[in-house]
Amino acid sequence: MEPRSTTLPQWIAKFAAPRTIAAKIKRGILTGLLALQDRVNALVNRTRGLPPEQGAFATLFYASPVAICVCRLDDGRIANVNDSFLRMTGYTKAEVSGRTWRELGLWRDPDDDTRMRRALAESGALSDIEIAYRPKHGEVHHALLSVEQLDWRGERGFLMLCYDITERKRAEERQRWLLSQVRASRERLQALSKRLLDVQENERRHLARELHDEIGQTLTGLRFVLQAAARATTDNLPAHLDEAQTLVNELITRVRNLSLELRPAMLDDLGLLPALLWLIERYSAQTQIHIDFGHSGLERRFPAEIETAAYRIVQEALTNIARHAHEDEAAIRLWVDEDVLHLQVEDWGAGFDVNAALEANRSSGLSGMRERAGSLGGRLRIESVQGVGTRVEGEFPLNGKHLERRERERNDSTRR
Amino acid sequence: MSATILLVDDHQVVRQGLRALLKVEPDLQVVGEAGDGLEAIQMVERLKPNVLVLDLMMPGVNGLEVTRQVHQRFPDTRIIVLSMHANEAYVLEALRNGAIGYVLKETGITDLVHAVREALAGRRYLSPPLSARAIDSYIQKAQAAELDPYETLTTREREVLQLAAQGLTNAEVAARLSISPRTAETHRANVMHKLGLETQIDLIRFALKRGILPME
Ligand SMILES: Nc1ncnc2c1ncn2[C@@H]1O[C@H](COP(=O)(O)OP(=O)(O)OP(=O)(O)O)[C@@H](O)[C@H]1O
Numbered sequence: 308m309e310p311r312s313t314t315l316p317q318w319i320a321k322f323a324a325p326r327t328i329a330a331k332i333k334r335g336i337l338t339g340l341l342a343l344q345d346r347v348n349a350l351v352n353r354t355r356g357l358p359p360e361q362g363a364f365a366t367l368f369y370a371s372p373v374a375i376c377v378c379r380l381d382d383g384r385i386a387n388v389n390d391s392f393l394r395m396t397g398y399t400k401a402e403v404s405g406r407t408w409r410e411l412g413l414w415r416d417p418d419d420d421t422r423m424r425r426a427l428a429e430s431g432a433l434s435d436i437e438i439a440y441r442p443k444h445g446e447v448h449h450a451l452l453s454v455e456q457l458d459w460r461g462e463r464g465f466l467m468l469c470y471d472i473t474e475r476k477r478a479e480e481r482q483r484w485l486l487s488q489v490r491a492s493r494e495r496l497q498a499l500s501k502r503l504l505d506v507q508e509n510e511r512r513h514l515a516r517e518l519h520d521e522i523g524q525t526l527t528g529l530r531f532v533l534q535a536a537a538r539a540t541t542d543n544l545p546a547h548l549d550e551a552q553t554l555v556n557e558l559i560t561r562v563r564n565l566s567l568e569l570r571p572a573m574l575d576d577l578g579l580l581p582a583l584l585w586l587i588e589r590y591s592a593q594t595q596i597h598i599d600f601g602h603s604g605l606e607r608r609f610p611a612e613i614e615t616a617a618y619r620i621v622q623e624a625l626t627n628i629a630r631h632a633h634e635d636e637a638a639i640r641l642w643v644d645e646d647v648l649h650l651q652v653e654d655w656g657a658g659f660d661v662n663a664a665l666e667a668n669r670s671s672g673l674s675g676m677r678e679r680a681g682s683l684g685g686r687l688r689i690e691s692v693q694g695v696g697t698r699v700e701g702e703f704p705l706n707g708k709h710l711e712r713r714e715r716e717r718n719d720s721t722r723r
Numbered sequence: 724m725s726a727t728i729l730l731v732d733d734h735q736v737v738r739q740g741l742r743a744l745l746k747v748e749p750d751l752q753v754v755g756e757a758g759d760g761l762e763a764i765q766m767v768e769r770l771k772p773n774v775l776v777l778d779l780m781m782p783g784v785n786g787l788e789v790t791r792q793v794h795q796r797f798p799d800t801r802i803i804v805l806s807m808h809a810n811e812a813y814v815l816e817a818l819r820n821g822a823i824g825y826v827l828k829e830t831g832i833t834d835l836v837h838a839v840r841e842a843l844a845g846r847r848y849l850s851p852p853l854s855a856r857a858i859d860s861y862i863q864k865a866q867a868a869e870l871d872p873y874e875t876l877t878t879r880e881r882e883v884l885q886l887a888a889q890g891l892t893n894a895e896v897a898a899r900l901s902i903s904p905r906t907a908e909t910h911r912a913n914v915m916h917k918l919g920l921e922t923q924i925d926l927i928r929f930a931l932k933r934g935i936l937p938m939e
């Protein structure tokens with residue numbers, strides 16, 4: 308047998324710049340194995356029949372934390388494995404001896420087997436390919452696999468080193484997932500605050516226009532009328548004053564509507580129910596959409612921020628129905644049940660793809676409703692089926708307890 | 724002897740206007756003015772006026788609250804609320820709190836003298852277009868209703884109800900809806916609780932009655 312060259316083969320040189328601790332360990336073992344191989348070969352040559360797994364090589368082989376499996380080159384049958392391999396796969400030595408990886412179902416992707424054999428045939432070695440394997444019990448695991456041809460008891464064979472990276476992969480995946488969550492919520496936040504600014508700007512524009520065009524114009528008109536009245540004769544004075552009065556009444560109505568649009572005083576003065584009744588009446592008159600409103604337990608005051616949130620959510624849901632549902636009937640339900648205020652707004656109109664609308668991140672209505680409920684420890688669900696209709700369900704905890712937490716506690720107590 | 728009146732409004736111009744309006748009536752005498760709710764209560768206590776003419780919207784203690792307190796502590800003082808809100812909800816709240824008159828600032832201020840005389844006679848007065856009938860119909864509208872318990876089910880709970888009524892176990896329901904069996908169990912318990920049902924038979928019967936299960 309030719310003495311083995313002292314320079315490291317190419318595939319070991321690859322390990323010289325290890326990327327991972329696993330690679331470092333492997334490098335140590337492989338270097339040791341190779342250094343020993345010459346001596347083993349010599350030993351085998353000298354004392355034919357003596358098992359090679361003896362002495363220093365055997366120690367290294369059996370004690371290695373890396374799973375090692377030796378197979379015959381021609382048929383891929385397993386000739387020997389170490390304890391780490393058995394631990395990793397969950398098989399006993401008897402179960403694996405003389406079988407192939409394929410037979411044992413170790414490959415999750417049998418193509419990997421073909422890939423490995425081809426690489427072996429081409430370059431005699433292969434390092435650090437990522438594979439998925441199926442242990443005897445349990446789920447698929449991931450490992451880094453390095454393979455090298457070697458002579459084994461005088462036969463051509465190959466040595467497979469497997470390093471399990473399932474945990475690491477899981478941790479990486481989790482980290483990736485967390486990162487994506489953080490990134491997504493940051494994006495949502497940015498989009499939302501940008502939209503809030505837009506909304507604010509639009510409202511200001513609306514207010515400015517209303518003040519200038521409507522109220523300002525009426526006031527100017529009033530000034531002219533009063534100027535005329537000052538110059539008027541006693542005879543036609545009453546006519547001028549009548550006209551002035553009409554303008555003043557108009558102004559009062561305008562100002563009041565404007566202030567109601569911004570925030571109905573009723574919500575603060577009288578509470579949620581009167582404010583909703585007012586909203587619904589006005590809405591129906593303006594849109595010709597008939598609302599079936601049912602409620603129970605609302606003859607009381609709720610925390611101001613919950614009244615505001617519930618009011619705004621119903622308002623937005625109604626606006627959406629008028630704008631998008633193409634339907635002239637809708638139903639609103641509000642009720643109190645065990646310290647939770649529930650609300651439902653339902654229509655039987657056009658419906659839409661909720662996830663697509665939320666992901667599009669283009670509008671502020673739906674996400675605003677969600678934010679409002681979420682910020683009060685409540686919840687908002689939007690369900691919609693195209694051609695069938697839309698349902699908005701909101702829940703607000705009245706005892707300050709976060710709904711999710713409340714549920715967890717309840718589940719815990721029933722489990723006990 | 725003329726009747727005594729206390730005027731309360733946070734705007735001085737309004738008080739001046741009201742005073743001018745009442746001045747021409749020899750049998751009505753404005754004995755004081757207050758600019759906010761707290762001051763109003765103190766002055767009622769001191770002056771015991773026959774009539775309190777009170778602005779509804781004031782910063783701090785608002786008119787509704789003043790009405791409630793004054794009516795409770797000085798039931799002899801008749802309260803007339805002045806308001807810009809023609810909304811029945813406000814009228815109702817004011818009346819419930821003990822007001823006897825409700826006068827709209829915008830259209831009815833000239834009615835104030837009439838309202839005061841009615842109050843002194845112990846009769847209710849509402850500025851047109853307000854009316855007892857409108858208030859009744861508001862009360863009707865605001866009435867709480869016994870909600871159909873099925874309507875109080877969430878969409879998820881409705882799905883669980885439908886599957887459970889078809890005889891699916893919690894585990895099967897869970898698999899069908901891609902939720903955990905634990906969650907399916909909670910949903911089912913909530914459904915039973917909300918609908919007041921106790922047994923699986925009740926559940927099927929309910930589902931049949933509501934047409935959730937097609938009858939064979
Ligand atoms: N009740 C509904 N019926 C049908 N489609 C709806 C309904 N509610 C919402 N949508 C769809 O979802 C989209 C998002 O709704 P959202 O309220 O967020 O935005 P918007 O109403 O378009 O704008 P805005 O930001 O002014 O509310 C709508 O553009 C519409 O296509």
Ligand SMILES: [Mg+2]
Pocket residue numbers: 623626627670671672673
């Ligand atoms: Mg909208």
